[in-house]
Amino acid sequence: xxxxxxxxxxxxxxxxxxxxxxxxxxxxxxxxxxxxxxxxxxxxxxxxxxxxxxxxxxxxxxxxxxxxxxxxxxxxxxxxxxxxxxxxxxxxxxxxxxxxxxxxxxxxxxxxxxxxxxxxxxxxxxxxxxxxxxxxxxxxxxxxxxxxxxxxxxxxxxxxxxxxxxxxxxxxxxxxxxxxx
Numbered sequence: 001x002x003x004x005x006x007x008x009x010x011x012x013x014x015x016x017x018x019x020x021x022x023x024x025x026x027x028x029x030x031x032x033x034x035x036x037x038x039x040x041x042x043x044x045x046x047x048x049x050x051x052x053x054x055x056x057x058x059x060x061x062x063x064x065x066x067x068x069x070x071x072x073x074x075x076x077x078x079x080x081x082x083x084x085x086x087x088x089x090x091x092x093x094x095x096x097x098x099x100x101x102x103x104x105x106x107x108x109x110x111x112x113x114x115x116x117x118x119x120x121x122x123x124x125x126x127x128x129x130x131x132x133x134x135x136x137x138x139x140x141x142x143x144x145x146x147x148x149x150x151x152x153x154x155x156x157x158x159x160x161x162x163x164x165x166x167x168x169x170x171x172x173x174x175x176x177x178x179x180x181x
Contacts, residue, residue, distance in 0.1 A: 036176065037176075040173050052068075065121060068174060078160075079161075099147050126175045126178060134172070137165050140160075
């Protein structure tokens with residue numbers, strides 16, 4: 001029984017150490033990303049990565065980047081679903097409906113781009129991953145700008161577009177660091 005308790009204590013200590021080292025990896029990475037790219041907010045980066053499922057399994061920057069890619073993918077997928085739900089409303093302003101349709105198309109393309117980006121990233125083809133992620137950033141920006149082309153129109157997707165943009169910027173920044181090392 002005593003051996004089991006000692007083993008359990010050792011195992012829990014290793015888990016705590018692993019969690020602490022992952023925490024340090026997140027903090028250090030987000031700090032470097034935010035210093036390198038003004039589009040990356042330190043708090044947003046840290047909070048997003050800490051909240052992500054599977055963050056505990058990242059032992060290096062490449063692993064953390066894959067988790068960040070997963071955040072981008074989930075965000076793009078959820079945003080596309082949200083747009084689809086918004087389009088079901090019968091009370092939408094015609095201009096807003098038009099913008100939402102454009103955004104739906106943009107996020108549909110972005111969904112494919114996330115799959116490409118993840119595949120390229122996994123095989124360390126960082127230039128190709130960078131290209132795919134940049135197109136996702138462009139999609140979120142283009143979607144948001146569409147609403148602002150007409151005076152008085154408020155985008156129902158501002159937070160989602162901003163999150164997509166910033167998650168993509170975080171991941172791009174990690175790719176840049178990996179390419180530079």
